[in-house]
Amino acid sequence: MALQAPRYITYIPLTDLPPDPANPKKHELERIIASIKDHGFISTPVVDERTGLTIDGHGRRSALIEMQVRGEPAPGGLLVDDDGGWLVPVTRGWASENDHQAHAVLILLNRLQEAGGWYPAPLAAILEELATSDADLFDSLAYTDDEMESLLRQVDPEKLPQGTEDDEDSTRPAGDDFDSGLGDSGDNERTGTLCCPACGHLFTPGQ
Incomplete structure (x- = not known):
């Protein structure tokens, strides 16, 4: 006897993906569009x-509609029908019990993405690698200099892959100012330049 999957992905016309009018989440539409163009859907x-409404994915839906309006080609991950309409992959099979649960899940799915935070050392290692090897990918993450500086101040050099117990700065506590590359001195000609606390490499994000 064949098993029936309780959740499955199917393609439907973008025009058949209605939003929930109660959705309270704001979206940075341009960032979503840039992400879809860079990496596909x-x-x-x-x-x-139960309702036939979108319970998760309102921002992606709006981004696709805006891309269509602008005349962008269908991104990777979508199909195009014979009339040129975009077919979007959606997850099906979940049904809310009532409007209260639907609205709670609508908020919960967004809240869960906000929760948890990041492990500073692994995040800093990946960002430093991207910033020095693929500026375009790093720029697509939209990290500001202030955010990078704040992150690097949390990192213990010994916890990064490049770090060793013999690093001369390894005894300095996480959160210390790891170099003038992070400082805001008016005499520092490297303003906007960040210093990797593991290897001392100076880099300018996006360059």
Whole structure:
């Protein structure tokens, strides 16, 4: 006897993906569009089977509509029908029990993405690698200099892959100012230049 998957992905016309009018989440539309153009359509929206409305993916839906309006080509991950309409992959199979649960899940799915935070050392290692080897990918993450400086001040050099117990700065506590590359001195000609606390490499994000 064949098993029936309780959740499955199917392609539907973008015009058949209605939003929930109660959705309270704001979106940075341009960043979502840039992400889709850079990497394709990765994360599928979710449809509530009871209401037929989008329960997760309102920002991605709006981004796709805006891309269509601008005359952009269909991004990777979508299909195009014979009339040129965009077909979007969506997750099906979940149904809310009532409007209260639907609205709670609508908020919960966004709240869960906000929760947890990041492990500073692994994050800093990846960002430093991207900043020095692929500026375009780093720029697509939209980290500001202030955010990078704040992150690097949390990192213990020994916790980064490049760090060793013999690093001369390894005894300095996480959060210390790891070099003038992070400082805000008016005499520092490297303003905007960041210093990797593991290897001492100076780099300017996006360059």
